Every structure is written in structure tokens, then in C-alpha cells.
Amino acid sequence: MRFRKITFILAFLSVAGILNAQQTPAPAQDEVISIIGATAHTGTGEVIENSLIIFENGKITKVAKASEAEAEGRVINAEGKDVYPGFIAPNATLGLVEIDAVRATDDEDEIGSMLPHVRSLIAYNAESKVVESMRPNGVLIGQVVPRGGRISGTSSIVQFDAWNWEDAVVKEDDGLHINWPASFKRGRWWLGEERGMKPNKEYQKQVMELNDFFASAKAYLSGKRNVKHLPYLAMEKVFTGDKKVYIHVNGEKEMLDAIQFKKDNELKEMVFVGAYQAMDLADKLKENNIAVLVERPHNLPNQDYQEYDSPYKLATELYNKGVLVAIQSAGRMERMNTRNLPFYAGTAVAFGLDKEEALQLITSNSAKILGIDDIAGSLEEGKDATLFISEGDALDMRTNILSHAFIQGREISLETHQTELWKRYMNKYKRQNAQNKEAEADEAEHAESK
Structure with missing residues (x-):
């Protein structure tokens, strides 16, 4: 038994x-x-x-x-x-987290600050149900990006039909991701700090730490390398230009400082991610050959003085200024919302772009920014x-x-799991409707016989 x-x-x-x-x-x-x-x-x-x-x-x-x-x-x-x-989703954490509340399924962040050697690719789960749900909307390729720290690590680009990460890879270790410090920060009331925005007194120090790390990595790579230093070794392709630098940044001052950082460290290619105030610097971005991955448009303005539709028309304004721009979907519930990527591009149509121009924001422009335009986009x-x-x-x-x-x-x-459920319950209600109609017909027939 x-x-x-x-x-x-x-x-x-x-x-x-x-x-x-x-x-x-x-x-x-x-x-x-x-x-x-x-x-x-x-x-x-x-x-x-x-x-x-x-x-x-x-x-x-x-x-x-x-x-x-x-x-x-x-x-x-x-x-x-x-x-x-196929649509391309840049700056995504698809395949790195399945259920936010279950720590064992969360591989988007590592402990530490300067982590250029952390590779998102080897943590990518090709069997993720969230990844699978992208495909019915036409999102077939994505850039898998780590989060956290000052330097989060290295991203890779994958396609969404694979047995494992080795099969999925389209471009391995394509870029380094840096979370640029903010010149203003909110008071952490839970630590006894005053609420509201205030200048970040540590801002210059934090920028200097980034510069020092880059200088130390360059010195190490030009020396004998007697001791194996994984973070510095991971920087080699950054300095040769084989690995792009993605700066996650929003403020105007911060973007100006990041442009200077690019010049000081002789970086070949830089991309701004988020870049909420990029429109104020559109000419400088174009002049310095900096592409932009704008945040998804379905947001409220960050500042009280901004027009209500400023997030909706940012991509359009940058495109019209000649900046190479694409759309990414980071933010709250970003993995699930990535399936809405084509509709974010559709919003750009409502705010001034031609449909074929808006299509480029999630196809050819994304491919150019990610460096895969020779095979995709x-x-x-x-x-x-x-x-x-x-x-x-x-x-x-x-x-x-x-x-x-x-x-x-x-x-x-x-x-997908969603389409299976949809069909299951649609069939349930179809059967119920058929049974109800049959019952109504029987009642009508019975009433007539009386």
C-alpha cells in the first residue's frame, strides 16, 4: 500500500x-x-x-x-x-528573477560595489516562464543586465528560445553597467534623516571612486599582472572598446559629469540608460556620440515643473534631434512589463513619431546600440x-x-502559461453558455407543450 x-x-x-x-x-x-x-x-x-x-x-x-x-x-x-x-528588449533582468519573494529565484544582484567581473549570462534561466511570455507579443531578443552596486557587472544578449544560457547567447559580455551617483538624494527617514530631496554631500567622492577604479584597472592591465585580479581583468575589453559602457543616469549635471568621465578615461562607446533629463542635453549627446535607452513612457513626470506628458514624448524629441534612441522597460515589475515593449513604441506614435520611426525604437536602433545590428533588428x-x-x-x-x-x-x-489558462477558461464559459442555451430551449419547448 x-x-x-x-x-x-x-x-x-x-x-x-x-x-x-x-x-x-x-x-x-x-x-x-x-x-x-x-x-x-x-x-x-x-x-x-x-x-x-x-x-x-x-x-x-x-x-x-x-x-x-x-x-x-x-x-x-x-x-x-x-x-x-523580432523586437529587442535592452536593459532587462529577464531570466534573472522568477519570483521576487523567493530569494532562491533572484539572481539579479551581487554583494559588493565594484563588480565588473559579475556576468549576468551564467545566471540566465532559459526556462523562465516570464521569458516565455515575451514571445506572443513579438519580443524575441533581450539584453540581460545585472543590478546593484556602483558597477553592477557585465550584460549579455540572448534570444528567447533555448535549452540553456549557452544556447541562448547572441552576444556574450556586450557591456559594462555603471550606476552613476546622484547629486541629490532623498532623506532616509528610517535612519533619522530629514525627509525630502537634498544635496548629496558624498557625490564628488563617489565620482572620484569611479575614476580611481578605472585608473587602477588601467594601471594593472598595463603592468605584469603578477596577481590575478578578476575585477581589473574584466575591464580590459572596456578599454579596448570591445565592451560598451552603459551609464544608468537621469540628472542633467550627472550626465555632464558622465560625458567628462568618458573623455577622461578615453572610452570609445557610452550609452545613457534612463536619461530622464536627456532632452536638455540632446545636442551634447549627439556631439559626443552617446546613445540613449529611455525609460518606458507610461510614467508620471519626475519634477513638478514638467509638462504632464514629458515622459511620453521624450523618445520622440530625442529622435527628432538626431540622437540614437531606443526604449527599455526597467522600473516596477519590469520583467512582466517588458512584454509591453511594442506598446511603448506605439505610445511614441501618439506623441509625434511616424509608425516606422517608432518601430526603429525597438528594432534597428536597439540593435545598433547593443552592437548586434549585423545580425538582428x-x-x-x-x-x-x-x-x-x-x-x-x-x-x-x-x-x-x-x-x-x-x-x-x-x-x-x-x-505560454497565460495562453493555456485563457483557452482553458474561455472553453469553460463557452460550454456554460451552450448548456444555458440548451436549458433555455428545453424550458421554452416545455412551456409550449403546456
Whole structure:
């Protein structure tokens, strides 16, 4: 009896595990695929009506009008639909945290301050249910970024259909992330400090600590390296320019100081993340070749004097000023909200951008900023076949309904825990409605017979 009970429990747990597992990653593309008839939004500003897109072995081989070339292999008729490059989510913690309240599932932050050697990639959970839920909205690639400390660590870029982090990686150790100190800070009332904003007396000291760390790392790397120093070794690609520097910063003064920091340390490429007051420095950003990952627009203004819609139109204003800009979704519930990335771009349309320009904020511009524009971010020959077909406008939550999606040519499942629940309960209410109608018909028939 006891043996039967144990066997039953083990069988139940096994089935439960299967039911709750992520979708099995798709097999490699093994046939030529042609998508014909769709309106192709290339991500470069170009729109091709009645298009033909062909891809083979995970790479796009043809992007043209359907009248200009012949379809090959398996043909997907997408007439009346739209095809887009896969959306890219920069500055995300996807796969690093599954449940905030469960410490064992939280790998976004490490103890310490100067942590350039911390690599987010090896903590990335490719089987995350949160990651899986990005795909039905067309978000197929993301930059996985650590949090915390003055120097948080090193990010990597992954695609969202993989067995493990080794399979997921698109670009390994792409950038170093620095949380720039704030010149003003709020009083910590729980420590007895006065409430409200006040100057940060430690600001200059904190900036100096960053400069000292960079100087020490440069000195170590130019010396004999008799002792292995992991934080300094992780800085080598920063100084050669193979690793970008992402500065998480919002204030105008702080951004000016960060620009000077770039010059002092001879850094080749720098990206501002957040950059709430970037519009005040748009010309300087363009002059110093600094790209911006703006915060998601669905926010209230940070300052009382600002217009109510300032967060909504920041991306538009920077784009019109010629700054290379893309949208990221950090903030409260950032992992779950990352699936709304296309609708953040849609908001930019409501505040002045053309739809194809807004599309670039989550495709080609993101790819350029992350340094993967040679393989992703647009529908062009030679790039990865990471794309999807939508029933309509993918920047509109009413019509962003995916019928097919591909990552590096592999056709991926669009089922998630959420879609399974939706279907389950929709069927429940359909059955109930049918039963109610049947009961009403029986009652009517019974009443007539009387």
C-alpha cells in the first residue's frame, strides 16, 4: 500500500512538472521557408507591400516584392497580415528573477560595489516562464543586465528560445553597467534623516571612486599582472572598446559629469540608460556620440515643473534631434512589463513619431546600440531570420496577434502559461453558455407543450 502511494505521488509530480515546463525549444530550420503577401515592416523605415521574404538555415536570403521573385520551399501565405523583425528588449533582468519573494529565484544582484567581473549570462534561466511570455507579443531578443552596486557587472544578449544560457547567447559580455551617483538624494527617514530631496554631500567622492577604479584597472592591465585580479581583468575589453559602457543616469549635471568621465578615461562607446533629463542635453549627446535607452513612457513626470506628458514624448524629441534612441522597460515589475515593449513604441506614435520611426525604437536602433545590428533588428538579406507575422499593427495591443514567429529560422511555439489558462477558461464559459442555451430551449419547448 505504501509503495503504491509513493509511486502515485512520484507520477503526479512528474506530470505536474511536464505541464508546468516551458515550451520545448524548436529544432533547427531544416527547410527553406517563404512568407508571401504580407506587408513587410523592415525596421529601417521601409515598408514593402505584398512582400516576399525567404530564409534558409536561419538566415534571410531574400526580401523583395512578391512580383519580383519566386517563392521557394514551404510557403506561408500571409496576405492581409504584417511581418516584422523580432523586437529587442535592452536593459532587462529577464531570466534573472522568477519570483521576487523567493530569494532562491533572484539572481539579479551581487554583494559588493565594484563588480565588473559579475556576468549576468551564467545566471540566465532559459526556462523562465516570464521569458516565455515575451514571445506572443513579438519580443524575441533581450539584453540581460545585472543590478546593484556602483558597477553592477557585465550584460549579455540572448534570444528567447533555448535549452540553456549557452544556447541562448547572441552576444556574450556586450557591456559594462555603471550606476552613476546622484547629486541629490532623498532623506532616509528610517535612519533619522530629514525627509525630502537634498544635496548629496558624498557625490564628488563617489565620482572620484569611479575614476580611481578605472585608473587602477588601467594601471594593472598595463603592468605584469603578477596577481590575478578578476575585477581589473574584466575591464580590459572596456578599454579596448570591445565592451560598451552603459551609464544608468537621469540628472542633467550627472550626465555632464558622465560625458567628462568618458573623455577622461578615453572610452570609445557610452550609452545613457534612463536619461530622464536627456532632452536638455540632446545636442551634447549627439556631439559626443552617446546613445540613449529611455525609460518606458507610461510614467508620471519626475519634477513638478514638467509638462504632464514629458515622459511620453521624450523618445520622440530625442529622435527628432538626431540622437540614437531606443526604449527599455526597467522600473516596477519590469520583467512582466517588458512584454509591453511594442506598446511603448506605439505610445511614441501618439506623441509625434511616424509608425516606422517608432518601430526603429525597438528594432534597428536597439540593435545598433547593443552592437548586434549585423545580425538582428531589421528584415535584410544576410541577417538572422528572427521575425514574426502579426494579424495587424504590432504596435497596437488590439491587433498585435501573432500567427507565426521565428528565431534564427526556427519556428517557435507561441503558447505560454497565460495562453493555456485563457483557452482553458474561455472553453469553460463557452460550454456554460451552450448548456444555458440548451436549458433555455428545453424550458421554452416545455412551456409550449403546456
